[in-house]
Amino acid sequence: MAIKRVDYSLYLVTDRSLVPETKTFLGQIERALEGGVTLVQLREKDTETGAFIDFAFKVKALTRKFGVPLIINDRLDVAQAVDAEGVHIGQDDMPLTTARQILGTTKIIGVSCNTEEEAAIAIRDGADYLGIGAVWFTSTKKNIKEPLGIQGVRRILESMQHPIPTVAIGGISAKNACELLEGSSTGEIHIDGLAIVSAIMAAEDPKAACEELLKLIRHSLSKVGVKAYNTVDDAIQFAVQAAKNIKDKTPMVHHITNYVVINDNANATLAVGASPIMSTNRQEMEELAAVNGAMLLNMGTLNDVDAMISAAQANSRHGNPVVLDPVGCGATAFRRETLKRFLDECKLTVVKGNAGEILSMAGLGGRSRGVDSVGNNEEQLMVDAVRTLAKQNNCVIGLTGPTDYISDGGRVFAIENGDALLPLITGSGCMVSSVVACFAAANRDDYLLATVAGILTVTVASEIAASREYVNGPGTFRGALIDELHNVTNTPELLAQYARIRTIQ
Ligand SMILES: Nc1ncnc2c1ncn2[C@@H]1O[C@H](COP(=O)(O)OP(=O)(O)OP(=O)(O)O)[C@@H](O)[C@H]1O
Numbered sequence: 001m002a003i004k005r006v007d008y009s010l011y012l013v014t015d016r017s018l019v020p021e022t023k024t025f026l027g028q029i030e031r032a033l034e035g036g037v038t039l040v041q042l043r044e045k046d047t048e049t050g051a052f053i054d055f056a057f058k059v060k061a062l063t064r065k066f067g068v069p070l071i072i073n074d075r076l077d078v079a080q081a082v083d084a085e086g087v088h089i090g091q092d093d094m095p096l097t098t099a100r101q102i103l104g105t106t107k108i109i110g111v112s113c114n115t116e117e118e119a120a121i122a123i124r125d126g127a128d129y130l131g132i133g134a135v136w137f138t139s140t141k142k143n144i145k146e147p148l149g150i151q152g153v154r155r156i157l158e159s160m161q162h163p164i165p166t167v168a169i170g171g172i173s174a175k176n177a178c179e180l181l182e183g184s185s186t187g188e189i190h191i192d193g194l195a196i197v198s199a200i201m202a203a204e205d206p207k208a209a210c211e212e213l214l215k216l217i218r219h220s221l222s223k224v225g226v227k228a229y230n231t232v233d234d235a236i237q238f239a240v241q242a243a244k245n246i247k248d249k250t251p252m253v254h255h256i257t258n259y260v261v262i263n264d265n266a267n268a269t270l271a272v273g274a275s276p277i278m279s280t281n282r283q284e285m286e287e288l289a290a291v292n293g294a295m296l297l298n299m300g301t302l303n304d305v306d307a308m309i310s311a312a313q314a315n316s317r318h319g320n321p322v323v324l325d326p327v328g329c330g331a332t333a334f335r336r337e338t339l340k341r342f343l344d345e346c347k348l349t350v351v352k353g354n355a356g357e358i359l360s361m362a363g364l365g366g367r368s369r370g371v372d373s374v375g376n377n378e379e380q381l382m383v384d385a386v387r388t389l390a391k392q393n394n395c396v397i398g399l400t401g402p403t404d405y406i407s408d409g410g411r412v413f414a415i416e417n418g419d420a421l422l423p424l425i426t427g428s429g430c431m432v433s434s435v436v437a438c439f440a441a442a443n444r445d446d447y448l449l450a451t452v453a454g455i456l457t458v459t460v461a462s463e464i465a466a467s468r469e470y471v472n473g474p475g476t477f478r479g480a481l482i483d484e485l486h487n488v489t490n491t492p493e494l495l496a497q498y499a500r501i502r503t504i505q
């Protein structure tokens, strides 16, 4: 997946032996996903490799649909075969450093730890998260050492000099979830989520069980000071800092864009403080990916689609965000097929299109007219489209128009900024995508908020540009827009001053 901020809150660890007789293993996992689990670890101890891979593909199809990362226990080969988002390894499994060499930096690797020393070594060797346990004795794991209890978990948290995300595991249920989360918190460090086996796998109704657990976990996490980054204030603060980060990091943003907008895209990229490179030559894709901050693909004037796909894949291998602008994607069979290839063959971080394009992607076609926006539509339709597409494609979806809607499948933001001159210049949407790519390049911790920040920057800049007295139509506005992209990102407090953002539940 395009790695977004990983939500460790409710982490399902599977165990097929616990599934009630009247239920199926896959059905239990699907119900759990419906109930909101935020991460799934497939743990198969006695399944033959072929059968394990077959089953893992089925689980991957489900986790992909729900936009949840899939982690494979112990078996790197299976994780690679199904392109899972990561692996979880125990102390007796393959060493972390070897696993990292094999999987690279873009995959999540979690490590089980039972002591302060094990935690320190896993952090030193680059684990993405720790599974701390067993907290209590449990029927699902036989040969466990002395259980840690709540105080043992707390001791490990206290010992962490460079904290990374942690989940607790072992005997956890709705009965002890809050006590564990709140009791192990040190005030500064807390566990980020709970890994749960039997309370979900053996449940008669895993969906209801997960909903209850998630409510308890979220409540306790907010008590120990976890921020969800889902308010308008969060988005605005993020945007202000994110603009500064572009200027500090000056990331390179590789564009394969259309020939109508190419110069405006390069100038917009420079104006916000990033560095554009507009190469289309296959021979340098890999080398560029190694030094690149983000990749932008734009479908406006499609030429060498294979080169675009290999460039996107090279960037994903290097951990770079990939932004797609699906220009006119519903207009012709060729564009529909090309979009499908991008979705199937690339790991897209953000897809940003106008209303017609995004609705067409959501199967609500017929509303798309060439590369133009359809104008006003029901808000609910737009919100459902961005949220569902984000879940299905495991990425952030941005839909632009008079109001812009952005979702990562959970959170949804609406932006009301923007001047009516924007749709009168060709490629204003393409410029938005370029700027989103710049924000994503320099702000990799939350791609939803980076996308909000990118769209906000262009729309605020457009309002300021339109108000300049020398602007008297689309031509002068186009130049002024580049000026104001530069000014707004040099004084990003303007974003906070002008922002008209809403959250949608
Ligand atoms: N009527 C409007 N009023 C204010 N802002 C608008 C309006 N319509 C679009 N915008 C803004 O203009 C920008 C481009 O959005 P739009 O949906 O027009 O893109 P697009 O159709 O993909 O453009 P293009 O294909 O020309 O690149 C977005 O930032 C959006 O917020």
Ligand SMILES: Cc1ncsc1CCO
Pocket (backbone or CB within 6 Å): 258, 260, 261, 299, 300, 301, 327, 371, 426, 427, 430
């Ligand atoms: C007009 C046009 N045609 C293909 S791309 C493009 C620019 C808007 O995306």
